[in-house]
Amino acid sequence: MNKVLLCTHESDVDGIGNVILGKLAFNDFEYKLYHDVEDLETSFRNLITSNYLDKFDKIYITDLSLYEPSISMVNDSNIKDKVLIFDHHQRAINAGLNKYPFTTIIEEDDTGKRCGTELFYKYLINNNYLENKKSIETFVEYTRQEDTWDWKRYGEDGKSAHRLGTLFNVIGRDKYIDLMYEKLKNNDIFFYTKEELQLIEAKEKEYSSRLKEITDSMEIYTDNFDNRFGAVFSPYQYRNEIPEYIEEKGNKNNIKYIVIVAMDKGDYGQKSYRRIDDSIDCNIITSQYNGGGHPAGGAVVITKNQNEQMKKMQKKEALKYIINSAYEKE
Numbered sequence: 001m002n003k004v005l006l007c008t009h010e011s012d013v014d015g016i017g018n019v020i021l022g023k024l025a026f027n028d029f030e031y032k033l034y035h036d037v038e039d040l041e042t043s044f045r046n047l048i049t050s051n052y053l054d055k056f057d058k059i060y061i062t063d064l065s066l067y068e069p070s071i072s073m074v075n076d077s078n079i080k081d082k083v084l085i086f087d088h089h090q091r092a093i094n095a096g097l098n099k100y101p102f103t104t105i106i107e108e109d110d111t112g113k114r115c116g117t118e119l120f121y122k123y124l125i126n127n128n129y130l131e132n133k134k135s136i137e138t139f140v141e142y143t144r145q146e147d148t149w150d151w152k153r154y155g156e157d158g159k160s161a162h163r164l165g166t167l168f169n170v171i172g173r174d175k176y177i178d179l180m181y182e183k184l185k186n187n188d189i190f191f192y193t194k195e196e197l198q199l200i201e202a203k204e205k206e207y208s209s210r211l212k213e214i215t216d217s218m219e220i221y222t223d224n225f226d227n228r229f230g231a232v233f234s235p236y237q238y239r240n241e242i243p244e245y246i247e248e249k250g251n252k253n254n255i256k257y258i259v260i261v262a263m264d265k266g267d268y269g270q271k272s273y274r275r276i277d278d279s280i281d282c283n284i285i286t287s288q289y290n291g292g293g294h295p296a297g298g299a300v301v302i303t304k305n306q307n308e309q310m311k312k313m314q315k316k317e318a319l320k321y322i323i324n325s326a327y328e329k330e
Contacts (some may be wrong), residue, residue: 005056006031007040008116010061011265013164014147015019016173017117017140018062020180025129035266036301037091037292038329045070053079060099061085061115065092065105074101074179086119091292113148138190139180145320151295163192163200169237170199176220196288207236207238214238219319220253224288227280229312230255231323233315236262243274256280261302269302271322282295301327
């Protein structure tokens with residue numbers, strides 16, 4: 001194998017975990033990062049029609065899937081045999097994207113919840129592209145636990161997994177890639193250094209005061225299924241900590257899920273849905289607004305037009321407007 005391209009999600013430890021694995025596995029390796037499936041679909045179509053992809057021997061898409069029309073364009077083109085997709089989102093399964101020979105989309109199987117990094121890792125190991133090291137294996141499992149919210153089930157080991165997300169937020173995407181690449185390349189066992197733990201612990205303390213401020217501004221609504229839910233404006237980095245904080249404080253508003261409106265995510269913002277009550281399937285809720293995700297969490301992209309409309313409104317009015325808005329291609 002000569003030249004490899006990876007297209008993956010830009011936003012969290014799962015999407016970026018694939019970049020780290022790719023750098024470890026391949027010498028001639030490039031990657032492109034995308035906000036969401038809509039961003040990927042539009043961009044990939046352009047890559048196909050411009051013949052940009054012809055120079056690559058393998059093209060991997062991870063933690064995201066191609067949708068129409070780009071996935072049919074791949075299936076009908078001469079690049080079909082060098083494209084592989086590894087995804088774990090229910091939205092892709094519901095869309096029937098598993099019917100293609102180049103797609104592997106598993107949200108959950110007999111062994112539990114899956115993630116993009118884990119699916120890609122198994123492929124790399126099975127095809128002898130990557131050395132099977134304990135450090136890498138632990139990193140992949142921590143990534144899986146953090147990305148699927150499974151870390152809560154694993155006690156102290158789960159807390160170590162959750163710290164991946166905290167560290168990612170502290171140092172940022174690019175430094176996280178470099179740090180984890182060097183850590184996994186040079187160590188047989190995965191561990192956090194003293195300096196990394198200090199950064200993580202400082203961030204955890206910051207969360208406590210910042211999360212109180214954010215959740216104090218929460219508005220309460222009732223959805224079409226008669227579910228009581230909360231909604232807040234918040235920076236994207238706090239999207240996973242907010243539901244944890246609400247549960248920790250006893251969920252005094254008795255909400256079943258929360259919508260975190262992050263205007264700093266992507267080009268125009270994103271709504272992140274996180275469940276508080278285990279009876280809620282966020283994927284069902286987000287699908288009403290043309291979004292997707294997992295039972296524990298999902299997302300809906302905010303469009304340029306919606307963003308512009310919100311700027312004309314007062315904060316409460318803008319929040320109510322956007323939680324009732326669906327994504328539509330513009």
